[in-house]
Amino acid sequence: MTILCALSTGHGIIIGSDTGSVAITGDVGRQLHHGPKFAVHNGWAVGVAGQMRLQCLITRHMEDLTKDLTDPLDFCDRLVNEVFVRYDINAASSIGARDCGSNFVLAGPLGVFDIDCTLSVRQSVEGEMIASGSGASYALGAAFALDCTDIEPVGIVKRAILAAIEFDTGCSGEAWVHRLEATS
Amino acid sequence: MTITCAIHQPGVGTWIGSDRLRSGGYRIIMDKSKWVSRNGWSIAVDGYARAIDVIEHTPITAPEVGDGVFALANWIRDALIADGFTRISSDGDENLAANLGSGFIVATPAGVWDIDAGFAISPIPPRRLHARGSGADYALGAAWTLRNTHIALAEGVKDVVFDVVNRQPVGVELQRGVPHAMPPSRLFVEVAVQAAIEHDGGCGGEPYIHLLDLRR
Numbered sequence: 001m002t003i004l005c006a007l008s009t010g011h012g013i014i015i016g017s018d019t020g021s022v023a024i025t026g027d028v029g030r031q032l033h034h035g036p037k038f039a040v041h042n043g044w045a046v047g048v049a050g051q052m053r054l055q056c057l058i059t060r061h062m063e064d065l066t067k068d069l070t071d072p073l074d075f076c077d078r079l080v081n082e083v084f085v086r087y088d089i090n091a092a093s094s095i096g097a098r099d100c101g102s103n104f105v106l107a108g109p110l111g112v113f114d115i116d117c118t119l120s121v122r123q124s125v126e127g128e129m130i131a132s133g134s135g136a137s138y139a140l141g142a143a144f145a146l147d148c149t150d151i152e153p154v155g156i157v158k159r160a161i162l163a164a165i166e167f168d169t170g171c172s173g174e175a176w177v178h179r180l181e182a183t184s
Numbered sequence: 185m186t187i188t189c190a191i192h193q194p195g196v197g198t199w200i201g202s203d204r205l206r207s208g209g210y211r212i213i214m215d216k217s218k219w220v221s222r223n224g225w226s227i228a229v230d231g232y233a234r235a236i237d238v239i240e241h242t243p244i245t246a247p248e249v250g251d252g253v254f255a256l257a258n259w260i261r262d263a264l265i266a267d268g269f270t271r272i273s274s275d276g277d278e279n280l281a282a283n284l285g286s287g288f289i290v291a292t293p294a295g296v297w298d299i300d301a302g303f304a305i306s307p308i309p310p311r312r313l314h315a316r317g318s319g320a321d322y323a324l325g326a327a328w329t330l331r332n333t334h335i336a337l338a339e340g341v342k343d344v345v346f347d348v349v350n351r352q353p354v355g356v357e358l359q360r361g362v363p364h365a366m367p368p369s370r371l372f373v374e375v376a377v378q379a380a381i382e383h384d385g386g387c388g389g390e391p392y393i394h395l396l397d398l399r400r
Binding site: 159167168 | 323327379
């Protein structure tokens with residue numbers, strides 16, 4: 001229940017997310033302030049749409065997940081070995097491929113990548129916004145509407161997140177936007 | 185697998201729009217929209233393609249606009265049931281409403297209403313785009329963002345159209361830092377339908393856009 005956005009431009013990568021989360025107690029969901037849903041480290045950003053626990057673990061292991069990263073499949077291998085195996089994250093196989101229950105956005109020096117729950121990877125082209133999570137459709141619609149405008153990429157990502165927060169009951173909090181800086 | 189949308193603009197009328205794709209185990213671009221007119225009502229259908237055909241051709245006369253939307257909802261429900269539509273059962277749910285698997289937007293020059301698959305009626309406020317179908321989320325995100333973005337008509341421009349080839353509005357000048365100026369409702373509908381066609385595999389074809397003119 002999240003919105004993650006990443007937009008690769010000629011002048012860098014803009015990432016963003018909502019900051020709310022839902023804590024389930026029994027049958028009751030409560031809106032909580034959670035904070036940004038991207039972890040940023042070593043010039044890389046990893047966003048998680050799905051399980052909060054997974055995001056916490058990824059944040060903790062960002063050094064292991066991103067140091068000298070060669071490509072997005074290298075990231076997926078590290079994710080399995082450093083997080084899934086280590087913390088006994090179960091992956092269902094009801095759809096054939098192993099489904100870890102969360103989707104990811106990986107952004108960094110090699111580009112912006114949409115990684116689905118089976119760890120299938122797709123790279124975005126420059127100028128194409130990647131959106132993931134329950135609010136993705138609203139965000140993509142917003143980005144489409146602004147595609148031909150002179151609004152800065154930061155503004156496009158922020159408005160996309162705000163559209164998801166406006167309409168998607170699983171998105172809440174504030175629109176967090178960050179320009180990803182390259183490491184030296 | 186559809187996008188249908190409508191927005192009422194006080195003093196002008198109601199803009200309606202849709203895609204033209206029918207899909208199931210096939211994909212057909214139709215030579216018509218997903219809106220049909222019956223007795224002063226404009227009715228859009230998402231869900232089963234047969235439903236729109238039934239509404240368009242049923243020989244029973246639709247209620248007058250003056251009879252109200254509730255009468256129209258009952259007429260739609262009765263026409264579908266007479267054609268053999270049956271209630272969709274849902275395991276574990278009470279399923280008290282007669283969910284026939286299709287939803288509707290109803291529009292007149294004076295307003296917009298939602299009729300859901302259980303035939304509940306929701307009036308839509310003026311100046312607010314309403315959308316239904318598999319592409320609705322894209323459409324709502326696009327229209328809401330456009331509405332909340334500083335935008336102004338270019339000098340001397342009276343109308344706005346959407347350039348399908350270049351995927352951009354023609355006749356608008358987007359400016360940062362200028363006072364908020366509301367773009368025409370038509371632009372909301374055009375961009376909303378285009379956003380759904382762009383992203384939703386269940387939407388396709390040329391956008392259909394039409395004004396139900398209040399002055400006629």
